[in-house]
Amino acid sequence: MQYFISHYNKEQELKFPDDLIIYDTTLRDGEQTPGVCFSFDEKLEIAKKLDQFKIHQIEAGFPIVSEKEKETVKAITNEGLDAGILGLTRTKKEDIDVALDCDVDGIITFVGTSDIHLDHKMHITRQDAINLCETAVDYAKDHGLYVAFSAEDATRTDIEFLKRIYLKAQECGADRVHIADTTGAITPQGIDYLVRELVKDLDVMIALHCHNDFGLAVINSITGILAGAKGISTTVNGIGERAGNASLEELIMSLRILYGKDYGFKTKYIKELSDIVSKHSGLQIPYNKPVVGNNVFRHESGIHVDAVIEEPLCYEPYLPELVGQKRQLVLGKHSGCRAVKAKMNEFDLEVSDEELIQIVREVKKSREEGKYINDKVFKEIVKKISKKE
Numbered sequence: 001m002q003y004f005i006s007h008y009n010k011e012q013e014l015k016f017p018d019d020l021i022i023y024d025t026t027l028r029d030g031e032q033t034p035g036v037c038f039s040f041d042e043k044l045e046i047a048k049k050l051d052q053f054k055i056h057q058i059e060a061g062f063p064i065v066s067e068k069e070k071e072t073v074k075a076i077t078n079e080g081l082d083a084g085i086l087g088l089t090r091t092k093k094e095d096i097d098v099a100l101d102c103d104v105d106g107i108i109t110f111v112g113t114s115d116i117h118l119d120h121k122m123h124i125t126r127q128d129a130i131n132l133c134e135t136a137v138d139y140a141k142d143h144g145l146y147v148a149f150s151a152e153d154a155t156r157t158d159i160e161f162l163k164r165i166y167l168k169a170q171e172c173g174a175d176r177v178h179i180a181d182t183t184g185a186i187t188p189q190g191i192d193y194l195v196r197e198l199v200k201d202l203d204v205m206i207a208l209h210c211h212n213d214f215g216l217a218v219i220n221s222i223t224g225i226l227a228g229a230k231g232i233s234t235t236v237n238g239i240g241e242r243a244g245n246a247s248l249e250e251l252i253m254s255l256r257i258l259y260g261k262d263y264g265f266k267t268k269y270i271k272e273l274s275d276i277v278s279k280h281s282g283l284q285i286p287y288n289k290p291v292v293g294n295n296v297f298r299h300e301s302g303i304h305v306d307a308v309i310e311e312p313l314c315y316e317p318y319l320p321e322l323v324g325q326k327r328q329l330v331l332g333k334h335s336g337c338r339a340v341k342a343k344m345n346e347f348d349l350e351v352s353d354e355e356l357i358q359i360v361r362e363v364k365k366s367r368e369e370g371k372y373i374n375d376k377v378f379k380e381i382v383k384k385i386s387k388k389e
Contacts (some may be wrong), residue, residue, distance in 0.1 A: 003318035106146025184213030207231025300337030
């Protein structure tokens, strides 16, 4: 058995699409994290690892930003990856021309649609926004691109206007439309309502780009899928502007383990992918980060460790190997004889029962005095108590 989850998960009949598309934007929105700037080689390495993971599409960058960005996106496109390669563009022909020069498979072209964006960022009318959408989608489709039209700040946009601009994108041949929850300001109930309303009037695929300002990006994405969306945007480690985006690893493992939907991703590469992005972004992974954090499969409490030694799934919903992690037993003030004995076995060390009890006491004492019980410290304690090499 590789996992053990709540049987209540199956009490409701849930329908997930078989043709779900996960498109990762670590190299674009992830790089918009303040202070993050991937080098040419770093972007290539991340793209290759995403492809090894079997991601469906990679949003490789925003080609108009600079010559270096254009060069990098083109290099990723010409790498011969299985994933579809997308570039971000504004609704401007010059942006789309640069994306075409990069040989991308498609583009995500966007315009702000909420009144606050139209009035204070774009300084245009709603009709102007529709015209920009029409021009950009027409132009991109005429040049043979896969086109996703994204309504920026869609979750704070009047629904009737949102339908109008999505219908225009559909009419022009867009392959899908994106609901961008730009400020992470919608609830799961809100996204359920919005997607169901849009599905009533649209034939084009709907995708979600959720931000994590309230910690809801993953559940909003899953709720949107159940409501009828068929595309989800993610980033590795959930990086991105402000609080980041829907975390790739959390979304994929939730779908696979909790909901029983395996979309064929090579999850054994998740930890490796996470570490690569952490290294190149300079952003440390929190120890308690779901799926990839260092503490996710580490156990210290004596009561827990006793159970984990006998049956790991007592305190783990799935086995660490599924995501390229390893289980660790950590010694500290909560450790008992069984945990210490297990650690002894790792090093082929033997002591008497009386010495074992003394070692447990010394481990607790040392930890409470502020000393972290790593392997070196543990061996010193054993040597001190047992008086053996």
